[in-house]
């Protein structure tokens with residue numbers, strides 16, 4: 022995030038108190054919020070225990086709430102037994118079997134509605150299918166699928182039998198898929214022949230075949246959903262079609278009672294160094310916070326249609342597509358395709374068509390749609406919308422105001438929810454019936470969540486508008502449990518900085534005079550591109566993996582739509598490319614990175630130089646590169662630079 026955005030956010034003084042409509046009958050009223058906060062501060066464990074007992078079904082009730090013995094490897098409700106899929110499906114089938122669980126809108130406009138009863142049946146068939154392939158509790162299953170009801174079915178089926186799923190975003194390349202299969206030592210890949218997106222198809226099965234080529238992997242079977250109908254190769258004995266797998270299965274399946282601490286899923290996310298981290302989440306604690314935050318923040322009512330636009334490949338697509346809403350018995354909408362296909366009004370058309378009442382998306386999408394002009398959304402009837410949400414990065418006040426006026430018609434509260442893959446569910450967010458929102462602020466911590474801003478010495482900053490490290494001071498139920506296979510990295514990354522006392526989120530933030538939080542951005546070498554985390558290292562490794570590249574350094578730069586764009590400084594092995602050659606090499610490298618990691622990692626700009634700016638001790642001066650990427654004047658001290666003339670070359674882009 023650039024300094025200008027920080028400034029403009031700091032100047033923001035507008036406030037939007039909840040309207041009568043949003044506060045009357047809200048799931049959480051002002052009094053209830055105070056009550057919840059008081060309970061949490063009087064008896065922290067008792068507070069969570071009560072919520073867990075009242076909101077989840079336990080096969081065996083827990084007796085321990087929080088186990089701190091192996092801190093910071095905390096455990097929640099550890100001796101309780103639970104099944105996540107039972108809580109999401111069977112519980113709702115008991116009370117309202119015919120309620121729509123999923124409305125599916127395909128990219129070509131086809132619609133499918135699936136009731137809770139039907140969803141349970143599909144999940145059961147598929148769970149039995151997995152069992153028939155020898156999948157056991159604790160086995161890892163990779164899900165590399167299009168945005169579809171079947172992706173949810175696959176996740177829920179894993180949860181039902183205690184297999185640990187790891188969803189890999191369908192936009193990732195076969196290389197990224199391979200790394201994740203390898204790290205998770207997965208037994209099964211569930212994929213599709215292809216995915217429809219933006220009028221094109223993405224060949225998922227082919228990418229899976231590439232990922233599995235030429236190495237001694239752990240995969241025993243690949244399950245293939247037929248979606249696009251393109252021809253794919255089927256490896257006899259290893260690959261099988263989804264429909265054949267479920268053909269002769271029983272329609273009923275017994276949910277396996279699992280320890281509350283049993284890993285529900287691993288989700289890979291970028292860190293500042295090295296390979297992606299497998300964030301490991303639990304069953305009971307995760308589901309509790311997913312369900313509670315869903316009810317509190319989105320104020321779900323029986324008649325609502327909730328649409329979270331996130332792909333199941335991201336944590337938002339886990340917590341607010343597959344788990345939170347289904348645990349709460351809500352009707353969700355799943356859209357298969359691109360936001361602007363076949364026209365810029367597609368999102369709003371879907372809202373009208375399916376009477377979406379709660380809409381949750383990312384600032385990058387809001388900015389992209391805002392750029393298309395007001396006429397487009399104004400063509401649609403958005404009167405069913407009653408609440409809007411945003412997540413993934415700080416939202417600039419301009420985009421917030423547009424969302425508020427043009428989409429929300431000034432009547433929908435906006436919930437700006439701050440959280441991370443690691444936190445499992447939202448941590449800081451307005452409550453629509455209570456909080457007076459301010460454009461650009463995620464406002465205040467949720468009940469039971471203890472967030473603060475501290476300085477280098479772990480002291481609370483306690484001063485309005487002064488930045489510091491965003492920390493979480495108490496363990497919470499949906500926190501990550503570890504990094505899969507690397508507990509040391511877990512402790513190092515999130516806890517060591519403040520002697521294992523506080524969870525360090527990796528964001529800088531400040532609080533204003535009303536104790537509202539304003540997120541300023543990442544403090545590490547992590548980019549936030551379109552609301553998705555990417556390590557600068559990942560892009561650098563991809564670049565230097567190209568045979569013609571000697572060195573690369575990647576930094577973020579402000580980007581109108583994506584929030585942050587990717588700026589790569591590259592040193593080639595031979596001559597520095599000039600003129601037409603430069604454009605050619607640039608395009609080659611852009612598609613190279615796209616193949617290596619995925620299209621989201623494609624550098625927006627590449628600049629070639631004879632050398633990278635390094636200190637005499639050989640450290641790349643990233644601060645300098647960041648300034649150059651932003652086109653700023655160089656004001657910093659460059660006296661430690663080995664070769665000062667390199668700056669001119671980097672700036673001039675010749």
Ligand code: WT7
Pocket residue numbers: 290336337411412413414415416437438439440441442443463526527528540542543549552553554
């Ligand atoms: C990082 C986490 C949580 C789902 C999507 C991203 C940034 C997230 C906000 C927000 C300002 C935000 C933070 C955070 N972030 N939400 N409402 N306001 N920044 O998940 O990929 O794990 O990324 O996204 O920098 O650390 P993620």
